[in-house]
Amino acid sequence: MAQLERFARRLRRTVVPAQPAAEPVARVRPLTSATLEQHGTRLTVPTYDRAALTPAVVHLSVGGFSRAHQLIYFDEVAQRRISSGWGVVGVGLRARTLQEALAPQDNLYTVVERSPDGERARVVGVLTDYLFAPDAPGAVLDRLAHPAAARTVFGFLVEALDRRRRAGTAPFTVVSCDNLHxxxxxxxxxxxxxxxxxxxxxxxxxADRVAFPSSMVDRITPQTTPEERAAVARRHRVDDRWPVITEPFSQWVIEDTFCNGRPPLDQVGVRFVRDVTAHELMKTRLLNASHSALGYLGTLAGHERIDVLMGDPLFAAYVTRLMDDEVTPLIPVPEGIDLAEYKATLLQRFANPAIADRLSRLCRRGSTKLPHHLLPSLRQALAEGRPHALLTLALAGWVRYLQRVDDDGRPLPVEDDRGPHLQALALAGGTDPRPLLAEESVFGDLGSVPGFADELAGVLRRLERDGVRATVAAATRASAR
Ligand SMILES: NC(=O)c1ccc[n+]([C@@H]2O[C@H](COP(=O)([O-])OP(=O)(O)OC[C@H]3O[C@@H](n4cnc5c(N)ncnc54)[C@H](O)[C@@H]3O)[C@@H](O)[C@H]2O)c1
Ligand SMILES: O=P(O)(O)OC[C@@H](O)[C@@H](O)[C@H](O)[C@H](O)CO
Structure with missing residues (x-):
């Protein structure tokens, strides 16, 4: 629990107050190598020689999360002079936007860590290069091994590994950082x-030579809004085209099976383990499933932000009971973790007003997230005859959300590649979930578990008749008895 304790300590420590005391207002300067020294008087900036970094890590699909999480760990390795051998090359496969933002600022960017007490900002320098793959497939493959034309993550990895094999070069390790089982x-x-x-x-x-360690990654990182960008410029005097806002908490647990050198990430807080499964189950079944449950039910109740939702005793009680009564009995406790403390930390993190995570972010891609985070608990609870009313309610929340109207009749946007198809099934069924449950690619055999479709239909009828607040209140009360 050392990491959690450090997190609590950091939350308590005084950092830049959200409303800084009056002081002479410095000029807002752009962020580039040339202005780093000036920003260094107000922010933490890289003090290492960026030009001396060896680009040893290729990060495919750089988003807000990886900039706030994995790259921070590598930045720490360089900043603490542990090694200059682990610079990162970012590769985008879908959109040119990040390259357009980072190129004029020499691939530097700002990460703002926000706690209820205030915020601290640092400039990250470990990204030595950023390539947009469709424009430069050869350069991407050169970085990974040496050239050809691929389009997807897998195409690039396979082509690069093939070049290494043909050249008699050792393969690289592939570390996945997705919230997937x-x-x-x-x-x-x-x-x-x-x-x-x-x-x-x-x-x-x-299959024989490449290591694919599983990992558990955790740091709540909302999408940066234009208002946040303006706030970073105002408070930190740095004109960053795409800063990242994140929380103080950060956790990364990786299986120790690297096949060709392992970065010294253990020296900057990363934990290497033999098997990450227990850590992953703890995080995804408690944090991510709760995110989804709160996302759907909170949105139906008219909320927009998770911190505000957590200030509503009804939803705070619901998610506490969901975790304690229904999910905790199903998951193994990872070595060295105090689950009660972990869950208390989760409640605190969800309620962090300085992060103000939007429920719309938590609701996106339900068809890929629920099968990994929520449905396995539900299936397991049903199989073992354990309590599952609150998990069922969370699923009913998603079904109602797919029907795209909240309790006050406001339309809801559904961000999901499979949205239109699933919405049509949810709407066709109304309070009968059978047409949707028949979608085995999402639900597996859940629809054929005796009695479950009727149970879910009962909750959907209650949601329609009594509304989300009354239904959540009744289910939480019943769980507490
Ligand atoms: N934001 C968080 O709090 C958080 C925390 C832990 C894990 N994660 C995981 O990190 C990943 C990224 O999340 P984010 O918040 O940074 O989102 P983001 O939208 O900021 O970044 C996603 C990036 O992935 C790219 N991308 C999307 N689909 C792709 C595909 N099929 N092939 C190649 N590239 C693709 C996008 O272009 C973008 O660059 C997700 O898997 C998420 O579950 C996020
Ligand atoms: O990024 P997604 O859409 O898979 O899930 C939304 C959130 O639950 C997720 O990003 C969490 O904030 C994250 O997993 C915390 O580490």
Missing amino acids: RNGDATRAAVVGFAALRDEVLARWI
């Missing part, structure tokens, strides 16, 4: 499967 195994299956489509020998070489 056994994310390393899932990545291995996808990469090996992709390779097998073109060359069985290559596929076997990858």
